Amino acid sequence: MKHYSAFAVAREALRYHTGWERAWRSPEPKKRYDVIIVGAGGHGLATAYYLGKNYGIQNVAVIEKGWLGGGNTGRNTTIIRSNYLQDPSAALFEKARSLYEDLSQDLNYNVMFSPRGVMMLAQTQHEIRGYQRTAHANVLQGVKTEWITPERVKELVPIINIDGPRYPVLGALWQERGGTARHDAVAWGYARACSAMGMDIIQQCEVTGVRSEDGRVVGVDTTKGAIDCDKLGMIVAGHSGQLAEMAGFRLPLEAVALQALVSEPIKPCMDVVVMANTVHGYMSQSDKGEMVIGGGTDAFNNYTQRGSFHHIEETVRALVETFPMISRLKMLRQWGGIVDMTGDRSPILSKTPLGGCFINCGWGTGGFKTIPGSGWGMAQLMATGHSPLTEAFSLDRFKEGRFIDESVAAGVAH
Amino acid sequence: MLILNCPYCGVDAEESELAAGGEAHLKRFGPGSSDEDFHDYLFMRENPKGVHLERWRHANGCGKWFHAARCTQTLEVFGTYSAQVFEPPKKIKDAITAKRPGWTWRDFS
Numbered sequence: 001m002k003h004y005s006a007f008a009v010a011r012e013a014l015r016y017h018t019g020w021e022r023a024w025r026s027p028e029p030k031k032r033y034d035v036i037i038v039g040a041g042g043h044g045l046a047t048a049y050y051l052g053k054n055y056g057i058q059n060v061a062v063i064e065k066g067w068l069g070g071g072n073t074g075r076n077t078t079i080i081r082s083n084y085l086q087d088p089s090a091a092l093f094e095k096a097r098s099l100y101e102d103l104s105q106d107l108n109y110n111v112m113f114s115p116r117g118v119m120m121l122a123q124t125q126h127e128i129r130g131y132q133r134t135a136h137a138n139v140l141q142g143v144k145t146e147w148i149t150p151e152r153v154k155e156l157v158p159i160i161n162i163d164g165p166r167y168p169v170l171g172a173l174w175q176e177r178g179g180t181a182r183h184d185a186v187a188w189g190y191a192r193a194c195s196a197m198g199m200d201i202i203q204q205c206e207v208t209g210v211r212s213e214d215g216r217v218v219g220v221d222t223t224k225g226a227i228d229c230d231k232l233g234m235i236v237a238g239h240s241g242q243l244a245e246m247a248g249f250r251l252p253l254e255a256v257a258l259q260a261l262v263s264e265p266i267k268p269c270m271d272v273v274v275m276a277n278t279v280h281g282y283m284s285q286s287d288k289g290e291m292v293i294g295g296g297t298d299a300f301n302n303y304t305q306r307g308s309f310h311h312i313e314e315t316v317r318a319l320v321e322t323f324p325m326i327s328r329l330k331m332l333r334q335w336g337g338i339v340d341m342t343g344d345r346s347p348i349l350s351k352t353p354l355g356g357c358f359i360n361c362g363w364g365t366g367g368f369k370t371i372p373g374s375g376w377g378m379a380q381l382m383a384t385g386h387s388p389l390t391e392a393f394s395l396d397r398f399k400e401g402r403f404i405d406e407s408v409a410a411g412v413a414h
Numbered sequence: 415m416l417i418l419n420c421p422y423c424g425v426d427a428e429e430s431e432l433a434a435g436g437e438a439h440l441k442r443f444g445p446g447s448s449d450e451d452f453h454d455y456l457f458m459r460e461n462p463k464g465v466h467l468e469r470w471r472h473a474n475g476c477g478k479w480f481h482a483a484r485c486t487q488t489l490e491v492f493g494t495y496s497a498q499v500f501e502p503p504k505k506i507k508d509a510i511t512a513k514r515p516g517w518t519w520r521d522f523s
Contacts, residue, residue, distance in 0.1 A: 241461045252457035254437075255486070299434035300416070301486045303463045309415055310430045343457050399453045 001196035004108050023188060024068075024195035029202050032228040033061045035382065036220060038207050038243060039236035040064035042073040042183075042368065043360055045190035045201075046375020047233055047382070049107075052197040054376070055383035060199040061229075062191075063222060065206040065239075069187030072237050075305075075337035076368040077260050077282065077294040079273050081118040081178035083145045085134050086404045088392035089346060090141040095389060096373025100181060103372060109189030111181045112287065117272040118178030119148075119156065121322075123167040124278055131173035145175045159269050159325050166321070167279055180273060180284055186371055210247040216355035217247070231382055232357045238303065238338030240361035249353045251361065252398050253340045258297045258365050259307030261316075261334040263326070265289030270323075279318030283326075291326060293319060297339065297365060307336040339364050344397075346404035349378055349390035358382050359395065416484075421494050423476040435469030438481050439501060439520070463487050465510055465517045467502060470494075483510055 002008065002021055012019050035051060037044045040062045051057040064070075080100055082093035099106075100113045122128045131147060138145040150162045150169045162169040191201055202224065209221035210232065219228040234243050244251045265288050275282035280296045295315030298308050312334060320327045342348060342362040347370075349360050360378050363370065377389030392404060416429040425431075437459045443451040460466070466486045471479050481499070483492040483506050492513065493506045501522050502510075510517055517523060 239463070242463060250458055251461075252459070254459050254461045255463075300468065300484075301437075301461060301466050302489070303486045304489055308429055398457045399449060 001192065004110075023192040024201055026203060027200045029061060029063075029200065029205065029222070029224050029227050032219075033200070034059040034229065035231045035233065036060070036227060036229040037062045037233040037235060038220070039071075039234070040068045040187075040191065040201055040203065041071050041235065041237065042069065042187050042190065042371035043237075043363070043374050043378070044233070044235040045069075045187055045194055046371050047235060047360065047378040048194045048199055048375075049190045049197075050375045050379035051383060052194065052199060054379055057383060058197045058199060060194070061227065062194065062199065062201045063205050063207060063220070063227075064201070064203045067203050068191055068201060069184055072337040072339065072363075072367055073187045073371075074184055075260070075335055076183055077284070077292050078180040078183045078368060079118060079178070079275075079282065079284065080113070080181060080369040081175050081273075082143050082369070083118070083120070083134060083138055083173055083175045083178070084143075084406060085137050086346075086406060087137075087141060088404050089406055090138065090143050092373050092377060092389050092393070093370055094141070094143050094373075095376060096370040097178065099372035099376065103181075103186070103189070107189035107193045109185060109192055111185045111189050113179065113181040114287075115177050115179040116284075117156070118175045119153065119272055119274050120173040121153070121169050121274065121276045121278075122171045122173070123169060123276060125170070127278060128170055131171070135173055143175075144177060145173055148172050148174045156272055157270055157274060159323050160274070161322060161324055164321050167276075169322075178273065180286075183368055186368075190375075207243065207246070210243070210354070210357070212247070212354055212357075217357040230356060233360065233378065233382055234357065235360040235378070237361060237363065237367065238340050240340050240359065244352075244359065247352065247354050247357055251348070251359070251395075252343055253362055254301055255303055255338050255340055256297045256300065257302040257304065257307040257336045258294075258339045259311060259334060259336040260292065260294040261312060261331050262286070262293065263291040263329040264332050266291070266329070269325070274322075276318065276322055279322065281315040281319040281322070283319055283323070290332065291329065297341075303338055305336050305338055339367075341365075344403040345406045347374070347393055348395055349374065349381060349387075349393040350395040351381070351385075352395065416489065416491070418470060418482050418491060419494050420472045420475060420478065421480050421496055422478040423472065425472070425475055427472055427475055431472065431474045433471045433473040435471055435479065438467040438469045460519065465492070465514050465519065467519055469497070485514070
């Protein structure tokens with residue numbers, strides 16, 4: 001792999017950019033790997049990367065049904081924050097946020113991490129209490145967040161209307177070190193780094209079966225033939241249920257559609273991320289100037305990667321009331337992703353009933369922000385059989401009643 | 415937008431007029447049941463990529479609960495039926511079979 005640098009740009013400029021090589025190889029699958037990761041999204045690639053980097057396991061294949069980063073990694077609103085209430089979540093999400101800080105240097109790939117600050121508006125008395133509680137919890141967890149007044153909100157976001165008639169802004173939970181990153185670049189950067197370590201990223205290759213002997217995984221059947229492995233990691237978000245069925249176990253998940261949309265590009269007007277969970281909308285401005293808008297999930301099971309139109313209307317209606325200046329904006333694009341929701345709205349990072357088979361799923365509406373932390377913990381779990389980061393997120397927590405209940409704590413939007 | 419026919423008042427209701435109620439025909443397990451059964455009842459759902467039987471409420475209409483058979487992959491609706499049944503009536507099953515031969519749902523098909 002050639003190192004990306006200012007010098008490389010100058011060198012290539014002198015020879016008409018003929019020397020750039022492909023960021024990652026696209027090899028045919030080998031007969032056998034130490035580890036196979038199913039799903040070349042952010043979480044899968046990050047898991048492969050940290051397996052190689054932290055544990056020296058480099059005989060790894062990442063298998064992808066479609067194209068790399070084409071699922072939820074390329075369909076989110078790129079928000080990164082770690083202001084969670086429960087301790088296990090705060091540990092995992094804060095690990096991810098801190099890894100994002102120097103991810104560009106680590107991967108030698110510009111992921112455009114922008115710690116511009118994330119603001120979660122409190123618009124009811126209930127939310128004030130909830131967010132103040134979260135702010136106190138964050139102090140104990142060592143996550144830097146603070147409770148701020150409506151005046152400070154207005155100072156940080158001049159375009160906001162803080163005295164809306166129905167939902168006035170009563171304050172906000174402010175995480176200064178949260179922000180956004182370029183979602184595709186995160187997948188591409190990890191893919192390039194994995195490929196440079198000699199790992200094989202195999203796209204357009206669908207897993208059709210999981211092979212096991214004596215209760216232990218021995219390989220997978222794919223559209224490109226059978227591939228053997230010692231350990232298998234399933235990291236496929238919305239389709240986890242289908243894959244688990246092939247491996248002979250079930251998951252406490254339901255798949256629903258979550259959508260987002262972007263406006264036409266306008267001049268810089270808002271340099272923080274604003275989330276309004278009561279009215280259910282969140283918005284940030286991309287580097288291109290587009291307002292990136294997200295809302296709520298559809299209420300019914302869905303695998304179509306497109307959402308219901310009336311949810312867009314609800315989201316935009318709420319945001320127009322909060323940000324009156326966006327009322328004349330045209331919307332450019334809208335898209336949906338299939339998110340896998342668990343009962344307690346926290347992810348599952350766990351061993352499974354099948355030996356040597358590990359699962360990472362259930363990120364629901366908030367997976368992008370955790371990509372590095374999830375990969376870090378998952379790699380530790382797969383390499384050593386135990387990770388303090390993922391311990392609380394095991395599959396048996398539902399049976400044992402050890403919920404990590406973020407559905408109330410974190411609000412609905414991620 | 416998803417449109418379902420309410421089997422009680424006969425209205426073709428748009429999605430915004432309805433409230434989704436999740437998976438249908440769950441068998442309830444309560445006190446005295448095994449941990450396994452209770453866990454499955456609370457958390458495990460079929461979550462199929464295909465034929466899905468589910469509950470809806472005509473919330474902004476007649477207010478009644480009813481069942482719907484729908485495909486989660488294509489959003490195709492096979493039909494709606496009464497809430498007072500443990501499995502879909504034959505007419506609905508036939509409609510599903512016509513479009514999705516070989517479909518199954520837990521104990522029946």
